[in-house]
Amino acid sequence: MSFTHPTGTRGAKQPGRLYRWMNRLLLRRARRTEATTMGMNLLVLTTIGRKSGQARPTPLAWFADPAGGWIVVASAGGAAANPAWYLNLAAHPDEVTVEQGGRTAAVTAEELHGAEREEAWRRITDEAANFRRYETTTDREIPVIRLTPKPHSTPPGS
Template sequence: MSFKPTATGTYGARRPGAMVRMVNKFTMRTIVRNGGGRLGRVDALVLTTVGRKSGEPRKSPVAWFPGEDDTWLIVASANGAARHPAWYLNLAARPDEATIESGGRTTEVTAEQLHGEEREAAWRRIVAAQAQYARYASRTDRELPVIRLTPRSG
C-alpha cells in the first residue's frame, strides 16, 4: 500500500476556525455515544491519527463512504481550503497507525491514498452520494485526496 501525498493548492476556501473545532468535539462525542452511524445526512466516524510532529493521538470526525471489501473511503476536503487538513498529513506520515470508531467499535486501519482511475471511480461515487464534495473541489485548485481505510489484520 502506498501513500503519496498530493500538493497543497494556491487558493481555496477559508480553513475551519476555532468554532469548527468546538463543533468537532461535540460531533465526536455524539458519534461515539451513538455508536457511529449517521450524523445529519452523512455517515460519520471518528478517525484517530498519530500526530506527525507530536506523536500524540489526534481525533477528528470524518464523513465516510463505503468502499469495496469492507473498507471506508474518506476525503481530505477541509471544506475546499487550499491546505490539507491536519489529519491527512498525519495519515501520510503514519498510514499504519490509525484507528476509527464507528458502529460502536474501534478498528485499527491502514490508510492508502487512491490515485488515477481508482481515485476517479471512487470520486464519482462520493459526489453522487454527497454533492457538496463537488462544491468543495470547485473552491480550490488542489485535488481533494480520497483515502481508503482498510482494517488491519491481527
C-alpha cells in the same frame, strides 16, 4: 502508492474555532452511536500527530468501500491546504484507528490515485453533492483515502 500532499493556491478559508467546537460534539456522538449528520455517516479517525506523536481524533464523513472498509475525503471544506489529519495520516499510515458506534478497528490508510480515485470520487459526489462544491472552490486535487481494517479488526457494519 504514497501520499501526495497536494497543496493549492486558492481555496476556502481553513476551518476555525467554531469548526473545532463542532468537532468535539461530533466526536462524542460518533463514538456513542452509528451517527449520521446532514445525511452522511460519521466515524472517528484517530491518527498519530506527525510532530507531537500524540493521538489525534477527528470526526469524518465516510463512504463505503466496495472492497470492505471506509473511504474518507481530505476536503477541509475546499481549503487550499490539506487538513492536519491528512498530514498525520501520511506520516503514520499504519498507526490509525476508526471508531464507530462504540467499536474500534485498527486500519491501514492508502491514498487512492488515477482511475481508482476517479471512480471513488464519482461515487462520493453522487452520494454527497457538497464535495463537488469543495472541488470547485480549490485548485488542489482533494485526496481520497481508503481505510482498510487490519486482520482481527472489526469491519464496517459488524
